[in-house]
Amino acid sequence: MQSFLSVLELSWGLLLRGLGLTIAISAAAVLAGAAVGTLIGPVLTYGGRIASFPFRVFVDVVRGTPVLVLILASYYMPAGFGIGLGPIEAGVLALSVFCASHVGETLRGALIAIPPTQLDAGRSIGLTFPKMLFFVLLPQALRQIAPNFVNTAVEIVKASSLLSAIGVGELLLTTQEIVGRTFMTMEFYALAGALYLAVNLTIGAGGWWVERRFRAQ
Amino acid sequence: MTPILTIEGLTKSFGSNRILRGVDFEVFPSDVVAIIGASGSGKTTLLRCIDLLEEFEAGEIRLDGEELGYRTAPGGRRVRLPGRQLARQRAKIAMVFQSYNLFPHLTALGNVMIGLTRVQHRPKAEARAIAETWLDRVGLAERRNHHPSALSGGQQQRVAIARALAMEPRLLLLDEVTSALDPELVQEVLLTIRRLAEAGTTMLIVTHEMRFARQVSTRTVFMDQGAIVEQGPPEAIFGAPKTRRLAEFLTNVSH
Numbered sequence: 479m480q481s482f483l484s485v486l487e488l489s490w491g492l493l494l495r496g497l498g499l500t501i502a503i504s505a506a507a508v509l510a511g512a513a514v515g516t517l518i519g520p521v522l523t524y525g526g527r528i529a530s531f532p533f534r535v536f537v538d539v540v541r542g543t544p545v546l547v548l549i550l551a552s553y554y555m556p557a558g559f560g561i562g563l564g565p566i567e568a569g570v571l572a573l574s575v576f577c578a579s580h581v582g583e584t585l586r587g588a589l590i591a592i593p594p595t596q597l598d599a600g601r602s603i604g605l606t607f608p609k610m611l612f613f614v615l616l617p618q619a620l621r622q623i624a625p626n627f628v629n630t631a632v633e634i635v636k637a638s639s640l641l642s643a644i645g646v647g648e649l650l651l652t653t654q655e656i657v658g659r660t661f662m663t664m665e666f667y668a669l670a671g672a673l674y675l676a677v678n679l680t681i682g683a684g685g686w687w688v689e690r691r692f693r694a695q
Numbered sequence: 696m697t698p699i700l701t702i703e704g705l706t707k708s709f710g711s712n713r714i715l716r717g718v719d720f721e722v723f724p725s726d727v728v729a730i731i732g733a734s735g736s737g738k739t740t741l742l743r744c745i746d747l748l749e750e751f752e753a754g755e756i757r758l759d760g761e762e763l764g765y766r767t768a769p770g771g772r773r774v775r776l777p778g779r780q781l782a783r784q785r786a787k788i789a790m791v792f793q794s795y796n797l798f799p800h801l802t803a804l805g806n807v808m809i810g811l812t813r814v815q816h817r818p819k820a821e822a823r824a825i826a827e828t829w830l831d832r833v834g835l836a837e838r839r840n841h842h843p844s845a846l847s848g849g850q851q852q853r854v855a856i857a858r859a860l861a862m863e864p865r866l867l868l869l870d871e872v873t874s875a876l877d878p879e880l881v882q883e884v885l886l887t888i889r890r891l892a893e894a895g896t897t898m899l900i901v902t903h904e905m906r907f908a909r910q911v912s913t914r915t916v917f918m919d920q921g922a923i924v925e926q927g928p929p930e931a932i933f934g935a936p937k938t939r940r941l942a943e944f945l946t947n948v949s950h
C-alpha cells in the first residue's frame with residue numbers, strides 16, 4: 479500500500495498544472511467577460527429597443543442555460559460552422575459568455591439606478607454621451623457592482639470544473655485521473671476541494687481589499 | 696447693446712399638454728433676470744429648453760446670434776442638432792438645479808474640474824487651479840476634498856454653482872436653487888448668488904424667494920400658464936402690477 483504522501487510527492491506536479499490551468503482559464507474568462515459585459519451593460523441600458531434587442535436575447539438565453547450546456551455548445555457547435563475550437567478555447571469561450579451576460583445584466587441594473595438628474599448635470603456642463611458614460615456613469619456603476627462581480631468570479635472558478643466534461647485537464651480532471659490510478663478517493667477530492675476553496679478565498683480577499691480602497695476614496 | 700440670449704415664439708408640449716405657449720424674451724449682458732410664477736407655470740421647462748435639456752417643437756433660441764439646438768435643413772425642415780453640437784452649445788450655458796445634482800463619486804474639486812478637463816480639455820494642473828479659485832469664491836476651499844455625501848445641502852449647492860461658473864458660461868441658469876435647502880442654509884446660497892450678480896454675471900433666476908428676486912434682479916419676469924404675462928424692473932413688477940393675474944399671484948405668495 480502506498481502512502482498518501484508518497485503519491486502526492488509523485489503527482490503534485492500534475493495537480494499544480496491542473497490548478498494553474500483552472501486559474502488561467504478562469505482569469506481569461508473573467509477578464510474577457512468583464513470587458514464584453516461592460517460593453518453590453520450600457521447598450522442594454524441606453525441602446526433603445528432596436529440596438530439593445532440582440533443583446534437582450536443573448537443575456538436572457540445565456541442566463542437561462544445551464545453552464546454545462548453552454549460548455550458543450552461552445553465545444554460542439556462551432557465545429558458545425560467549420561470552426562475548430564480546442565477544448566480549452568471552447569471552455570474559455572463558454573465561461574466568458576457566462577461572465578459577460580452576468581456582468582452586462584448587473585451593470586444595467588446599476589446604470590438604471592443612477593438618477594437621470596445626473597445626466598442632466600453632465601449634459602449641462604457639455605459632456606457628450608460617451609464622455610458621460612466614461613467619466614460619470616460607469617465609474618459609479620462599476621463600483622456598485624464590484625461585490626457582485628466578485629461573486630461572479632467565484633462562480634466561474636467553480637464552473638471551470640465542468641470543463642472536465644470536454645476533456646480539459648484542469649484541476650478536477652487531473653484529480654479524477656490521480657484517483658483513478660491510486661483509488662485514494664477521499665484524500666485527493668478533499669485536496670482538490672481545498673485548492674478550489676483557497677482560490678476563491680483569495681478572490682474574495684482581493685475583492686474586499688479593492689472595495690475598501692474604493693470606500694476610502 | 697446686443698442681447699446675449701434671444702428667444703422667439705418658444706413653444707413646447709409634453710404630449711398633448713402645451714407647457715410653453717410662445718415665449719419671447721431677451722437677455723442682455725449683466726442682466727439678472729428673476730423669473731417668478733406659480734408652480735406649474737413652465738419656469739423650469741423654459742430653463743431646460745434654453746440649456747437644451749428638452750426638445751421644443753417651435754420657436755427659436757439664439758445665443759450670441761447662434762441658433763441653439765436646431766438647424767434648418769434644405770427645404771425648411773427643422774432638425775435637432777447631433778449630440779456633439781448640442782454638447783458644444785450646452786458648454787456655453789450653465790445650469791444649477793434644485794437638487795444640486797453633483798456627481799457622488801467625485802470630490803467637490805473633482806466635480807468642478809470635470810468640465811474643465813473633459814469638455815474644455817485643459818491640463819489638469821490648470822483645471823485644478825481654476826477649480827480651487829471657484830471653490831474659494833463660494834467659500835468652500837477647505838472642503839474641496841470632500842465628497843458630496845459629506846457636505847451639507849447648502850455646501851453642495853455652492854459646489855454646483857462653482858461647477859457651473861468654472862466653465863465661464865455666457866449665461867447662468869438657476870432653477871429654484873434654494874428650494875431643497877433647510878431654511879438656515881438658504882441665506883449662504885443667496886449671498887453667493889448676490890455676489891455673482893454684483894460681479895456682472897448674466898443670470899436667469901427662477902425663484903420663489905420674492906424678496907430676493909426683488910432685491911437682486913435688474914428685471915423681473917412673471918410667467919403664468921406657459922407665457923410671459925408681465926415683465927419689467929422689479930419695483931414696477933412688485934410695486935405696481937399691471938395685470939390682475941400678477942396682482943393675485945403676489946397676494947397669494949405673500950400669505
Ligand SMILES: Nc1ncnc2c1ncn2[C@@H]1O[C@H](COP(=O)(O)OP(=O)(O)O)[C@@H](O)[C@H]1O
Binds near residue numbers: 736738741
Ligand atoms: N417631463 C415631463 N413630462 C410631462 N410633463 C411635464 C414634464 N416636466 C414638466 N411637465 C409639466 O409641465 C408643466 C410645467 O412644469 P414646470 O416647467 O416644472 O413648471 P414650474 O417650474 O413653473 O413649476 C407642469 O404641468 C408639469 O407637470
Ligand SMILES: [Mg+2]
Binds near residue numbers: 738739740871
Ligand atoms: Mg420648477
